[in-house]
Amino acid sequence: MPIPDLIGSSPKFRAVLETVSTVASVDCAVLLRGETGTGKEVIAQAIHDASPRRQHRFVAINCAAIPAALLESELFGHERGAFTGAVTQRLGRFQAADRGTLFLDEIGELPIELQPKLLRALQEQEFERLGSSQTTRVDVRIVAATNQNLDQMVAERRFRMDLYYRLNVFPITIPPLRERPEDIPLLVAHFVRTFAQRHGKSIEFITDDVMMALEGYNWPGNIRELQNFVERSVVMTRGTELRAPVAELRRQEIPAASLRKLADVDRAHIIATLGETNWVVGGPNGAAARLGLNRTTLIHRMRKLGILRETPEQRAGQSPWHTEAVPSNSNRCGEIPARVFSA
Secondary structure: OOOOOOOOOOHHHHHHHHHHHHHHOOOOOEEEEOOOOOOHHHHHHHHHHOOOOOOOOEEEEEOOOOOHHHHHHHHHEEOOOOOOOOOOOEEOHHHHOOOOEEEEEOHHHOOOOOHHHHHHHHHHOEEEOEOOOOEEEOOOEEEEEEOOOHHHHHHOOOOOHHHHHHHOOEEEEOOOHHHOHHHHHHHHHHHHHHHHHHOOOOOOEEEHHHHHHHHHOOOOOHHHHHHHHHHHHHHHOOOOEOOOOHHHOOOOOOOOOOEEEHHHHHHHHHHHHHHHOOOOOOOOOOHHHHHOOOHHHHHHHHHHHOOOOOOHHHHOOOOHHHOOOOOOOOHHHHHOOHHHHOO
């Protein structure tokens, strides 16, 4: 099934989406590898949302954010009086995720003394709360994530080999943003819309010099760094043209600016996807499925953006950024061949 809300059309990111689609319906453990800020939790959520467990809870816990002394209680829960301050019984994240998905972020930070209990919970789907001798059974799918080299940690005996193999049933490596620069315009447009709405702004344009600066930067903090930079830029903007402090980014000199509409980003993305599907909109391999949209939604968006079948100029390689859009009330949309709308 299509994976919605994941933004990117680069070959490396499309490969990740195909892998996510493959593993989502298979009830096995998944280990997400990738640098900090690459969107591992978003991918984990997508796996859950596309799985048979999507009607139940997606529960996340960051193993690096909770003190080691409290992590066992957070994972497995505790009984009243189990330790000082335990005034009531508390359910842990495993029980909260019963019949759903438990996302263990920063799994490499899990204390070595807690790893055997986690291994048993994964293998047997059962555990005991702190202060209890009663076994609690659950049905939980595990998705774990790390930015560390677990193979090296296993070799250094800082991570149990048996737990590593239990988690590493289906590994997925998420590429850093510097390896998918063609996705930056789509991400920027998404973040601009999101933060403009949140902060009560009306931003319609991004200059080419700003976009080129964003595409040329290395983004060591990946998507999280880009997201934060765009939000700050939106807050600083006072008109309809995004004002971004690109001087802060290490970049080469770039040409003078021309305006680029945010709508053009969507238009270029849809046209590129239609080209890959030979302009077939519907069906399991059509553009709508690849974009994570309903067929009728994509057709409506094509009409709104004035997208017709590829022109000779586009086939010759002309940039779609500055292609003139057909007005939304134009009846030229009727010129799109009927097979474009067929399943």
